[in-house]
Amino acid sequence: MQKRLIAAALLGTALLTACGTNNKNVAESPGIYKHSGNTINKQNDEDLYNPEKVNTQSEKEKEFGFVRQVKSPVPNKNVNFNQDNAMNREKVAKSISNILVTIPNVHDASVLVTDEEVLVAYRTDAKDKKDRFEVADQVKKTAMSVVPRWFHVYVTDDTSLRQDVKNIAYMDSNSQNKEETIKGLVKRMLSRSPQGRKVNDGENPNGEVINKHKNKAEDQDEYRERMDNGNL
Structure with a gap:
């Protein structure tokens, strides 16, 4: 009887060892x-x-x-x-523009994706202030849903700025005067067009930080706040 118990124990141990080895091989298999x-x-x-x-x-x-x-x-x-x-910025811009033209009252959209901004110029048949605000909010939120969260999004329904957006597309991250050129266009977009609702209590409509503890880099990107203070 004792020999049978010992034999059964040894068999059980061998089965458990084989099973463990099997699981380890599956988990570490290069094929998985x-x-x-x-x-x-x-x-x-x-x-x-x-x-x-x-x-x-x-x-x-x-x-x-x-x-x-x-x-x-x-x-x-x-x-x-x-x-x-x-990130392939052109593919991202295409994805955003494809979605934007499905929004009611948006008939075309030019989208530029830079290092840290998305600039959108779109044509809409919304005329009054409330409707323009609502369309701008949809356009802005759509763009934000596609790019990484730290991007800032600026929109305009002033079709005369469409060419300005296109002109910046010929620049790249290493272009001289890139920052000043983008800054100037953003200023015009903010002054001529609604931007929709603020993102949350800590961010304005364009996704810029609005608390008092922002660092220097964040402060340089906050075009809206700087423009409101007359520093843009």
Whole structure:
């Protein structure tokens, strides 16, 4: 009897060990999640999620997007944001403009995405002050929903400023007088067009910080507050 109990215990231990090793192999398998800091995308590893490959192309468009990123075990090996995660500003501008023209009373929209601002010039048939305010609020919120939260968004329904927005598109992050050119256009946009409601109690309609504890960089970006104080 005692020999049988010992044999059963040894067999159980062997099974548990095998199971643990199996789970470890699955978790660390390069075919699932690499420990090199690589990303696994659902569509890149379809065998894991769709072994029967039954989805057609139209069905794929309805799928959820899934990504798992595993932290690299190599110390100080950071993600290269410039190459891997740099935002394609033209694609972002296109995405924003595509959504904007679906808004009632917005018939076309020119969108410029810079280092930290989104400038939108749009044409609307809204005429009175209240309607213009509501359209501006929708346009502003739409742009904010697409870009990273720290971007500031400025809008105008003055179609004469559309060319000014387009002119800045020929500049880039290294262009001389970039800041002054953008600043001048933002000033005209703020003075000629409504900007909608403030984002929250700590941010004005353009997403600029309005508390007294802002740092120098934030202060330089707050065109609205500087203009109101006569410093723009």
